[in-house]
Amino acid sequence: MAMSDFRRNKLIYVFKAFFDVDNSGAIDQQDFRLAAERICRVHGWSVNEGKGAQVLQRLLDVWEALKRADSDNDGSVDQKEWCAMWEAYAKGETDYQEWQDKYRDFYFSIMDTSGEGTIELDEFAAVNRRNDVSDSDCSEAFKLMSKDNSVVVNSSTFAQLWNEFFTSDDPSSSGNYIYGKLKF
Ligand SMILES: [Ca+2]
Numbered sequence: 001m002a003m004s005d006f007r008r009n010k011l012i013y014v015f016k017a018f019f020d021v022d023n024s025g026a027i028d029q030q031d032f033r034l035a036a037e038r039i040c041r042v043h044g045w046s047v048n049e050g051k052g053a054q055v056l057q058r059l060l061d062v063w064e065a066l067k068r069a070d071s072d073n074d075g076s077v078d079q080k081e082w083c084a085m086w087e088a089y090a091k092g093e094t095d096y097q098e099w100q101d102k103y104r105d106f107y108f109s110i111m112d113t114s115g116e117g118t119i120e121l122d123e124f125a126a127v128n129r130r131n132d133v134s135d136s137d138c139s140e141a142f143k144l145m146s147k148d149n150s151v152v153v154n155s156s157t158f159a160q161l162w163n164e165f166f167t168s169d170d171p172s173s174s175g176n177y178i179y180g181k182l183k184f
């Protein structure tokens, strides 16, 4: 089945909201530096030391692994290359598994501020509230994602939700809500 507009909209949302940080229309190493600085600001860390320096290093690792999606070798990953990579993932190809695992674990770890291995609403909202995602959107999204708090969001349940976000064409999948956004 071809990629639905719904799924494409999700992929483009993540591309724009989390990866193409400088809004250049493509993802490159500079975006990961800026993303690290943004995450550090949220937590009050410096990118030069301690946890902040670890965040920067992990993001640069994610970029090194994501670079494989740069199929025309121009040094950046544009929207077309981004969607083609996720389409390959949805079809079960494992070419990009390394960076996808790294990115998923990274995203989980920045939400799990307390480090106890589960994501609670306050942690989820701290990372996901943005201009177009309000606190109440985060609450609603968390509720839908955790099926009314009946599912504990740990690294294994999150891996399933994350997989749904990137592969599901079904607007009712719980995984659609992992970024706090309610509609695509
Ligand atoms: Ca960019």
Ligand SMILES: [Ca+2]
Pocket: 070, 071, 072, 073, 074, 075, 076, 077, 078, 081
């Ligand atoms: Ca490219």
